[in-house]
Amino acid sequence: MAEDDKGQHLDQVLDSLLATYSNAEPQSGLETRILANVNALANRRKSGRPAFTWVWAGAGLAAAAAVIAAALWGRTVMLPQPPHVAAIKSPAVTPAPSIDVASTPTRTGPIHHTGIRILRMPAQPAVADVRQEVFPTLAPLSEQEQLLLRYLRTTPWEEVAAQSHSDKPAEDRDDDQSFMPGAKPGTQQFTTTR
């Protein structure tokens, strides 16, 4: 019986203590202060939102531009070397333009940020790419042509003209002479066998 009384007493004490454990009242005006703080924060966020949005939009655009630039940079790994064109000085006597052609591929490109080493192709002859001022293509004179040119320079014009041949083909001349082998030009020979 005493145990029951003791238990009831403890229950009463606990109930009373727990009932008032959190039975507290805030200071007056707490709602007003909370609303003021909430509204102030909301206004601050509204006013700061456009700048914040623009900052992020700008950052996004910059990142996209960087990605696109990196992608385009990566596609230019194999770059042909620009053609090396020799200047044509004189169409008469200068030899054909000489072009240095590398025999093996060389690593001449710089090492880029992406870690891709650009391998440049050997230089190709640029003859086909160059618009020619004289057609056909200039070529060095052969040995016979050089001898003929030297002969013409050293020999007087009259001697050269005297040694020149007619433009008529040789066949025609042979045909005329074979028609009457013993006849002289300008005379007619007749035979009277009658």
Add this chain to the structure above:
Amino acid sequence: MAGQAVLGDAILEETKVTEQPATIESLVVGHTLLVFRIAYSILRNHHDAEDAAQECFLRVLKYGRKLTHVRNPKTWLARIAWTVALDRRPVRATVLFNDEQSYYELLDQLPDRSAPADEQLAGRQLQQILERLIGSLPDELRYPLELSTVQELNSTEIGEVLGIPESSVRTRLMRARKLLKEKLAGRMEVKRHG
């Protein structure tokens, strides 16, 4: 305790609520006292509880987009308040009541059971004793007991706040009360015979 991680996720519904969503102003007007008392049950200080209430509503504003998915704004807000208060609880308040000397010193302050209950509950010292006794409970018993002292919350809502079934809430409350009674009864026996 990560307050943001447990920001009422357990009481959010997947589907969007078709009713008019609660605004933050209506939440402040309707639930400020609830939020304050939940914070006070944990922090045991008026000023700290008011600061926690303000922080609670500021968190609501920060995650205001979730308001449209809240099924029960009351328990959602109670969970936020509970989380904020736990984050603000000083470490010294969670020190367990293991010091035997201070334990008996406090229990010596209990009045004799022959005195009327109203007189026993009148003193502030009793509340301090109860606070320390509750502080000595394990967390799984202390949290439901602290929330049960808030008059605005029933056992179902406490279960939603803690994320446990209602039956578990009732079981833990019974165990907590039993432990508190044993501690009180043991000391009262010592006081009576000593």
